[in-house]
Ligand code: CP
């Protein structure tokens with residue numbers, strides 16, 4: 458079996474729910490200390506072209522707990538498309554390992570990797586999207602609210618890779634998704650159009666953050682300058698300053714509004730200490746759940762294979 462996890466757009470609503478259900482099952486087994494090793498003998502090569510804490514830690518720890526092993530390949534080991542052609546890397550790794558997890562700049566390289574690998578490829582973030590993150594996020598929201606009914610989620614900040622994955626999710630599961638940020642920082646145009654045209658969710662871009670936050674169930678933020686945009690950090694800090702998630706802005710939501718951040722956070726920029734450390738913050742549950750959801754994804758993609 459060869460399948461990939463490249464984008465939430467590739468999944469049906471049923472498949473999304475199956476993954477979330479399996480993640481809950483696996484999480485419960487691990488918490489109960491069960492000896493559950495569906496990935497015994499499996500190995501996964503992890504290619505990182507960008508830095509990472511959570512993605513590396515969660516995949517490496519997760520696969521180990523499930524009986525497998527992950528190799529960490531740094532930007533110096535594999536220089537995707539520079540030292541070697543993407544298709545050659547894909548073919549070589551396919552001779553050794555049972556899966557590839559990659560964090561890359563170019564989404565096109567991710568697609569090429571998946572095309573030429575004969576083993577499953579998991580997307581651990583590209584400039585375009587971050588599907589593992591948003592699967593972990595929606596799992597966390599469900600865990601806290603008990604369901605995903607009548608969900609209003611407001612993303613405050615840049616229309617970045619995380620937002621693109623939220624839009625892909627909103628094209629599959631019903632929600633009210635609002636992006637509030639300065640003009641000129643919209644998400645990917647096709648992804649936004651597809652999400653709107655799907656008719657599944659109510660999708661809005663509202664530049665006034667106070668208006669956007671009204672009745673939000675979840676308020677989510679992320680860095681203003683993503684990895685690879687470091688040169689724009691000063692300019693963005695000025696343009697995004699009205700979109701800082703602070704106590705004043707949060708006062709325009711509800712007392713029960715949950716706060717999320719995919720991390721790493723730039724405390725004092727997009728979010729204040731008070732908000733990220735506040736009682737409505739679920740960011741560390743969110744970080745932990747990356748592992749549980751990715752465990753489900755790895756089991757779905759890898760456990761049916763022969764060693
Ligand atoms: N949220 C997330 O993907 O974190 P890392 O960049 O540290 O992996």
Ligand code: NVA
Nearest residue numbers: 617679683684719720
């Ligand atoms: N948008 C951020 C997410 C980090 C997990 C980035 O791409 O740097």
